[in-house]
Amino acid sequence: MAPDKHPHILIIYTGGTIGMIENPETGSLQPFDFSHLIDNVPKIKMLDYVIDNIQFDPPIDSSNMNPDHWKQIARAIEENYDRYDGFVVLHGTDTMAYTASALSFMLRYLDKPVIITGSQLPIGEVRTDGEENLITALQIAAMTTETGEPMVQEVAILFENYLWRGNRSTKMSADNFNAFKSNNYPPLARIGLGIHFNREALWRTPVRRHLKVCYELDPAVMVVDLHPGLEPSTLEYLLAAPGIKGVVLKTYGAGNGPTAPWFCDTLRRAVERGTVIVNVSQCVNGAVHPKLYASGRSVEKAGVVSGHDLTTEAALTKLMHLLGLGHGPAEVAARIGRDLCGEITLKAPST
Numbered sequence: 001m002a003p004d005k006h007p008h009i010l011i012i013y014t015g016g017t018i019g020m021i022e023n024p025e026t027g028s029l030q031p032f033d034f035s036h037l038i039d040n041v042p043k044i045k046m047l048d049y050v051i052d053n054i055q056f057d058p059p060i061d062s063s064n065m066n067p068d069h070w071k072q073i074a075r076a077i078e079e080n081y082d083r084y085d086g087f088v089v090l091h092g093t094d095t096m097a098y099t100a101s102a103l104s105f106m107l108r109y110l111d112k113p114v115i116i117t118g119s120q121l122p123i124g125e126v127r128t129d130g131e132e133n134l135i136t137a138l139q140i141a142a143m144t145t146e147t148g149e150p151m152v153q154e155v156a157i158l159f160e161n162y163l164w165r166g167n168r169s170t171k172m173s174a175d176n177f178n179a180f181k182s183n184n185y186p187p188l189a190r191i192g193l194g195i196h197f198n199r200e201a202l203w204r205t206p207v208r209r210h211l212k213v214c215y216e217l218d219p220a221v222m223v224v225d226l227h228p229g230l231e232p233s234t235l236e237y238l239l240a241a242p243g244i245k246g247v248v249l250k251t252y253g254a255g256n257g258p259t260a261p262w263f264c265d266t267l268r269r270a271v272e273r274g275t276v277i278v279n280v281s282q283c284v285n286g287a288v289h290p291k292l293y294a295s296g297r298s299v300e301k302a303g304v305v306s307g308h309d310l311t312t313e314a315a316l317t318k319l320m321h322l323l324g325l326g327h328g329p330a331e332v333a334a335r336i337g338r339d340l341c342g343e344i345t346l347k348a349p350s351t
Helices: 034-039 042-046 067-083 096-106 130-142 232-239 261-272 294-301 312-324 329-336
Strands: 008-013 020-022 029-031 050-055 086-090 114-117 155-159 162-165 189-191 195-197 221-225 246-251 276-281
Touching: 008 067, 008 130, 042 130, 067 086, 067 096, 086 130, 096 114, 096 155, 096 312, 114 130, 130 155, 130 195, 221 232, 221 312, 232 261, 246 312, 261 276, 261 294, 276 312, 276 329, 312 329
Parallel strands: 008 050, 008 086, 086 114, 114 155, 221 246, 246 276
Antiparallel strands: 020 029, 155 162, 162 189, 189 195
């Protein structure tokens, strides 16, 4: 913790639109040095905080984000954990939900805020959402409860008017300033004239220990979307891809898939080979209920594991995390359905 009354916040700048500038020759956006970003937000100096920063060298477009970058962010947090009250990660929007989900699993026993934000317009533009997002993220990272504990003790995404749980979030718009939403979990806070927290929604780790970072991530996973007209040979080819250990299967509605024998037989063969297949819904709202329809039951009988209401981003990174810990297929399949850090809702559908 910080040694004085002033909140100590560390900004980790990875890149993204918030810190981009237009190339005068090509007209495209490209990252620029972080020091210029601070120069473009003089209001930061009005905050009574001690703010330090580190940055990726070079900054990256979030389309290039990968597990090694997640480890780099996590390492920066771990190495500075005792020196700061909170962390703000500046990140491009395209893969922000993946990074937020991955960090939520990697940062075990987290009890400080890790607020991820960015912008739809560069911060140097006359009209930009970047300045407001950055300042609000810093304020949230510094906020405490009446007892002096951090108000937020999890990985969260701050964008425009809402603070969302990171592993519940999905990018919903490429155009709107409110670009993110958590369709199956309420906002952690609403931002308007003030910052209003939904305290019942905030995560608190059930076990109080010092931060432990799980760097082990296995990237041998992929996402498969069902669609009408999917050929048996195509699905067979995808599920038999060399080295693949885990698959996020995006099914219809409440977890449904074709009832044709070839479909379930293909899934069953993959499971028998040791591939963990997690069933998540293509719908942005709702959850997988495999026993609701016969088509869902057949998927479950093939050995596919219910992902309940996991987002695609959370399901994929959770697979990476569990496989990276060295668990075998049966153990990974069992742990997928357990709530590790608020990423999943475990309850029966209402009737």
